[in-house]
């Protein structure tokens with residue numbers, strides 16, 4: 609009887625492990641960052657105001673291509689200002705710890721690049 613119970617337990621364990629590795633990543637910051645490609649060119653930015661879903665504690669990586677250097681303003685709490693150079697660079701937005709909508713803006717262009725829906 610005991611042996612059967614033990615076998616059942618390890619079977620459940622295996623199933624749980626398999627399910628875990630599938631899709632649901634924990635929101636503990638150990639998940640991969642969300643990557644967003646951002647292009648600055650001729651005074652405009654792409655994307656513009658696009659909504660992107662992010663989990664609490666998950667980092668966002670902005671892969672920037674720019675024709676001029678500039679600064680990105682992240683309306684998180686506290687706010688973050690991130691500078692980028694002309695050419696290609698990667699900026700990381702971290703510490704998205706509170707649920708809500710966080711605007712990511714270029715004040716140079718006065719445009720909203722993305723809105724992060726942190727949940």
Ligand SMILES: [Cu+2]
Pocket residue numbers: 681682683713715
């Ligand atoms: Cu701003």
